[in-house]
Amino acid sequence: MNTFGLDxxxxxxxxxxxxxxxxFAYAAQLLVTxxxxxxxxxxxQILGIIxxxxxxxxxxxxxxxxxxxxxxxxxxxxxxFAFHAWQSRNKxxxxxxxxxxxxxFLMTFAxxxxxxxxxxxxxxxxxxTKTLISAGVFIFWELIFVATAQTLTQRPRVVAxxxxxxxxxxxxxxxxxxxxxxxxxGTL
Numbered sequence: 001m002n003t004f005g006l007d008x009x010x011x012x013x014x015x016x017x018x019x020x021x022x023x024f025a026y027a028a029q030l031l032v033t034x035x036x037x038x039x040x041x042x043x044x045q046i047l048g049i050i051x052x053x054x055x056x057x058x059x060x061x062x063x064x065x066x067x068x069x070x071x072x073x074x075x076x077x078x079x080x081f082a083f084h085a086w087q088s089r090n091k092x093x094x095x096x097x098x099x100x101x102x103x104x105f106l107m108t109f110a111x112x113x114x115x116x117x118x119x120x121x122x123x124x125x126x127x128x129t130k131t132l133i134s135a136g137v138f139i140f141w142e143l144i145f146v147a148t149a150q151t152l153t154q155r156p157r158v159v160a161x162x163x164x165x166x167x168x169x170x171x172x173x174x175x176x177x178x179x180x181x182x183x184x185x186g187t188l
Contacts (some may be wrong), residue, residue, distance in 0.1 A: 024163050069187050072186070075181040078118055080176040
């Protein structure tokens with residue numbers, strides 16, 4: 001696989017892996033959003049993700065003085081999320097309340113800790129070209145994310161399935177993301 005393809009694949013795994021649970025939560029939110037507010041909610045979701053990308057890139061830039069191999073220890077963060085998700089897998093899912101554009105942005109940003117934890121070391125381990133590729137891939141997937149989530153709302157049973165199965169799958173996804181961080185940073 002060429003370098004661009006490999007970089008795009010790694011960025012895709014990082015985005016999809018950290019957004020899997022958010023995807024179904026966002027689709028469930030759209031189910032209870034008034035039709036006239038969906039466009040604003042969607043735009044707030046996108047703005048929230050762009051903000052998370054910027055935060056991860058800035059944090060990665062601040063970490064430039066630390067050797068890339070040492071950044072690999074940040075793999076413990078998604079592993080912590082895996083442990084926490086495993087312990088929480090049998091808890092009742094959070095209730096989805098109606099919310100508007102500002103709340104959507106704030107919630108997207110607030111629950112983006114796992115995104116920042118995974119994206120920061122990946123962006124830190126990248127040169128400028130890889131960072132731009134990763135950011136472009138993240139935005140590409142985010143646009144697909146919001147478009148398909150809105151389509152998914154027409155199938156509430158699929159949303160219910162995703163909300164039910166996400167707690168079982170998320171720990172494994174976080175474990176994989178931690179390994180990916182170790183490999184990308186050259187720690188392994």
